[in-house]
Amino acid sequence: MNKNYYAIIMAGGVGSRFWPVSTNQFPKQFHDMLGTGETLIQKTFHRLNKFIPQENIYILTNEAYNDLVLEQLPEIQQNQVVLEPAMRNTAPCILYAALKIQKENPDALMLVAPSDHWIEDETAFSKNVLSAFEFCKANDALMTLGIQPTFPNTGYGYIEYDTESEHDIKSVKQFREKPDYETAKSFIKQGNFVWNAGIFMWSAASVLKAFKDNQPELYHLFEKGNVAYNTQEEHGFIQENYGKAENISVDYAIMECSDNVYVLPAEFDWNDLGTWGSLYDKLDKDTNNNAVVNARTLVEDAQGNMIRTKDNKIVVVEGLNDYIIIDKDEVLLIFPKDKEQEIKQVRSKVVDTFGENYS
Amino acid sequence: MNKNYYAIIMAGGVGSRFWPVSTNQFPKQFHDMLGTGETLIQKTFHRLNKFIPQENIYILTNEAYNDLVLEQLPEIQQNQVVLEPAMRNTAPCILYAALKIQKENPDALMLVAPSDHWIEDETAFSKNVLSAFEFCKANDALMTLGIQPTFPNTGYGYIEYDTESEHDIKSVKQFREKPDYETAKSFIKQGNFVWNAGIFMWSAASVLKAFKDNQPELYHLFEKGNVAYNTQEEHGFIQENYGKAENISVDYAIMECSDNVYVLPAEFDWNDLGTWGSLYDKLDKDTNNNAVVNARTLVEDAQGNMIRTKDNKIVVVEGLNDYIIIDKDEVLLIFPKDKEQEIKQVRSKVVDTFGENYS
Numbered sequence: 001m002n003k004n005y006y007a008i009i010m011a012g013g014v015g016s017r018f019w020p021v022s023t024n025q026f027p028k029q030f031h032d033m034l035g036t037g038e039t040l041i042q043k044t045f046h047r048l049n050k051f052i053p054q055e056n057i058y059i060l061t062n063e064a065y066n067d068l069v070l071e072q073l074p075e076i077q078q079n080q081v082v083l084e085p086a087m088r089n090t091a092p093c094i095l096y097a098a099l100k101i102q103k104e105n106p107d108a109l110m111l112v113a114p115s116d117h118w119i120e121d122e123t124a125f126s127k128n129v130l131s132a133f134e135f136c137k138a139n140d141a142l143m144t145l146g147i148q149p150t151f152p153n154t155g156y157g158y159i160e161y162d163t164e165s166e167h168d169i170k171s172v173k174q175f176r177e178k179p180d181y182e183t184a185k186s187f188i189k190q191g192n193f194v195w196n197a198g199i200f201m202w203s204a205a206s207v208l209k210a211f212k213d214n215q216p217e218l219y220h221l222f223e224k225g226n227v228a229y230n231t232q233e234e235h236g237f238i239q240e241n242y243g244k245a246e247n248i249s250v251d252y253a254i255m256e257c258s259d260n261v262y263v264l265p266a267e268f269d270w271n272d273l274g275t276w277g278s279l280y281d282k283l284d285k286d287t288n289n290n291a292v293v294n295a296r297t298l299v300e301d302a303q304g305n306m307i308r309t310k311d312n313k314i315v316v317v318e319g320l321n322d323y324i325i326i327d328k329d330e331v332l333l334i335f336p337k338d339k340e341q342e343i344k345q346v347r348s349k350v351v352d353t354f355g356e357n358y359s
Numbered sequence: 360m361n362k363n364y365y366a367i368i369m370a371g372g373v374g375s376r377f378w379p380v381s382t383n384q385f386p387k388q389f390h391d392m393l394g395t396g397e398t399l400i401q402k403t404f405h406r407l408n409k410f411i412p413q414e415n416i417y418i419l420t421n422e423a424y425n426d427l428v429l430e431q432l433p434e435i436q437q438n439q440v441v442l443e444p445a446m447r448n449t450a451p452c453i454l455y456a457a458l459k460i461q462k463e464n465p466d467a468l469m470l471v472a473p474s475d476h477w478i479e480d481e482t483a484f485s486k487n488v489l490s491a492f493e494f495c496k497a498n499d500a501l502m503t504l505g506i507q508p509t510f511p512n513t514g515y516g517y518i519e520y521d522t523e524s525e526h527d528i529k530s531v532k533q534f535r536e537k538p539d540y541e542t543a544k545s546f547i548k549q550g551n552f553v554w555n556a557g558i559f560m561w562s563a564a565s566v567l568k569a570f571k572d573n574q575p576e577l578y579h580l581f582e583k584g585n586v587a588y589n590t591q592e593e594h595g596f597i598q599e600n601y602g603k604a605e606n607i608s609v610d611y612a613i614m615e616c617s618d619n620v621y622v623l624p625a626e627f628d629w630n631d632l633g634t635w636g637s638l639y640d641k642l643d644k645d646t647n648n649n650a651v652v653n654a655r656t657l658v659e660d661a662q663g664n665m666i667r668t669k670d671n672k673i674v675v676v677e678g679l680n681d682y683i684i685i686d687k688d689e690v691l692l693i694f695p696k697d698k699e700q701e702i703k704q705v706r707s708k709v710v711d712t713f714g715e716n717y718s
Contacts, residue, residue, distance in 0.1 A: 020675075298709055314690045314713055316379075316705055318698065320679070325693065331673045332686050334693065339677065346675055350657055354673055 004107045005052045005133065008097050010198070011041055011061040011069065011115035012084060017275045017340065019347035020331035021308065024359045029116040030068045033279055035293035040116040040273070045073055047119065048111065051126050056108075058082050058101070059115075060093045079230070085242045090198075091253035092245035095211050095222050096238070100229045102204035109133045110207065112200040112250070117272050118282050124268040132201040132264050135169050142210055142255060143169070143201040146194025146263040147270045152184030155274070157196040157251070160187075161263050172261040175251060194265050197272065200250065210254040218246055218253070275340045276324045280306040295327075306337060331358060364411045364492065365467045367456050369557070370400055370420040370428065370474035371443060376634045376699065378706035379690035380667065383718045388475040389427045392638055394652035399475040399632070404432055406478065407470065410485050415467075417441050417460070418474070419452045438589070444601045449557075450612035451604035454570050454581050455597070459588045461563035468492045469566065471559040471609070476631050477641050483627040491560040491623050494528050501569055501614060502528070502560040505553025505622040506629045511543030514633065516555040516610070519546075520622050531620040534610060553624050556631065559609065569613040577605055577612070634699045635683045639665040654686075665696060690717060 015028030161170035374387030381387035520529035
């Protein structure tokens with residue numbers, strides 16, 4: 001494997017729309033959401049480890065999840081777990097990790113990827129990332145993989161690319177925030193819009209240059225630590241300075257304001273597994289079109305349900321359609337699938353009513 | 360308390376319509392179905408123990424439940440647990456217990472009561488039983504308490520009494536099996552019909568005479584054991600002979616064919632707690648008309664549900680009405696309340712599919 005290839009897996013989120021399975025103590029990416037025997041972060045790690053050396057894969061996460069990461073990824077060392085002492089969105093932690101990586105290997109090419117997404121065709125994924133890496137090696141470029149939209153989804157950001165180029169890799173015209181339905185429809189119709197999946201590729205040199213040019217204050221805050229990174233002094237420096245960083249996303253900090261941004265429309269099917277419904281879509285169904293994970297079911301006149309328990313419990317359901325039925329230790333959730341966006345609020349309500357233990 | 364008063368609590372049933380809470384290993388009568396802190400058999404025992412000496416209360420049950428009985432009723436001795444080595448319906452075990460009791464106390468007056476029914480006004484219950492006992496002391500009578508019917512229930516047997524007497528205690532004209540709806544309506548309209556709740560009172564002498572007259576074969580089978588009862592020899596005799604007894608109910612064996620049968624229309628509200636729905640009816644409801652036992656709920660647009668978990672679980676339900684939602688160790692049941700009669704079949708299906716463990 002190419003020793004210049006690096007990856008940063010973003011694993012700091014909480015996934016509160018997957019409550020009660022996903023909790024503050026044990027978020028979504030550390031669960032086997034698909035019932036495959038691997039947790040989402042394990043799937044992501046192994047997908048990347050096919051072409052990126054395991055010692056070059058870093059996990060960016062919250063201090064609270066350090067032990068979970070090491071437990072689930074025994075292949076990595078403590079120094080590969082980059083801990084955020086405070087929540088500051090994606091730009092600060094990506095900048096910090098890029099500085100660490102550049103200090104170790106100035107020729108590094110980096111992939112940034114969420115820890116909790118579903119990608120069907122791993123071969124197509126590798127192929128797309130590798131061709132982006134080649135482009136980033138030859139050019140001062142900030143790259144992203146864009147997902148071919150299958151319908152006018154209003155829950156994702158879109159990337160508009162230049163139609164003039166005949167290359168696979170397109171120059172980005174602009175990033176567009178989550179659109180309303182009519183706008184989304186027009187994007188699809190135009191044909192040169194793809195979904196922003198939060199998958200980025202660049203050389204360490206290019207991304208640091210972009211931060212220096214566009215976010216000089218943030219850049220200098222972290223650049224001061226260069227002498228400390230990858231040494232005993234790093235922890236102290238980060239503890240002292242991380243909290244001072246601006247809370248800003250990498251999209252906003254560098255991608256939306258740089259003119260060397262490119263997108264490669266992806267050749268693989270993707271899903272952000274953002275809700276129980278999107279998980280339902282990706283799971284195999286039984287003969288009644290129910291998606292069942294870790295449960296044994298006996299259903300009668302019950303279709304389109306997402307059913308999950310903890311220890312392969314027996315679930316008997318009659319006369320219920322399109323529900324999310326989740327059983328987990330101290331919580332049982334029976335909720336209409338078409339209201340899945342409200343589960344976040346339900347979680348808050350449960351916490352308000354019964355205490356922080358259930359968050 | 361009157362030392363001549365005795366009770367037999369019938370505790371051999373399985374309560375399969377309360378599956379998955381009620382199971383072969385742990386039937387309904389041993390559960391705190393009402394969420395009061397007492398199991399049904401404990402409630403029944405304490406109700407009787409207000410006017411019947413505790414050493415005179417016998418529990419008739421299956422060998423498999425001996426330990427459960429002693430654990431839940433520490434007030435009693437092993438010799439008060441009368442074990443049926445085989446299922447033979449109610450007549451054989453009542454006859455057997457009556458012979459034991461008569462040998463101990465020839466002046467005994469006996470009450471037979473199910474272990475798993477709900478009786479609201481315990482004072483009225485005591486009063487009714489005591490006046491029946493007085494009648495049985497003075498007369499050679501087989502007595503029953505009849506429940507005033509509140510609607511044309513087709514799930515109970517009815518007792519028709521003579522309207523000529525002006526006494527509270529009425530001579531029984533006939534027992535009527537579960538009627539169809541039109542017949543039940545006509546019973547209610549006639550006014551001299553009450554529900555048969557399986558609560559019987561008689562002197563030991565009268566019930567034994569009734570068995571001798573109406574079921575001579577059964578009587579002689581058990582009468583042979585008289586020398587053995589209440590001695591070391593009893594167990595051996597019963598093991599050898601009980602299985603030979605005819606499978607027959609006490610109603611059919613003596614009540615329906617005797618002419619000295621009387622009924623006292625009861626002054627208390629009663630429920631046989633036969634199904635989740637009847638339990639729902641008797642439980643307190645929350646503001647959304649849900650009955651909740653051992654659970655903490657957060658409901659939205661969800662009414663008329665019967666919700667029970669094991670360890671005070673949090674249950675979040677939205678958009679579901681008139682369901683039975685039962686969570687218990689390895690089984691979760693979500694079932695329409697109006698199909699509760701099918702739960703028995705569901706239990707069989709689960710056992711067929713997933714094994715005897717879940718019966």
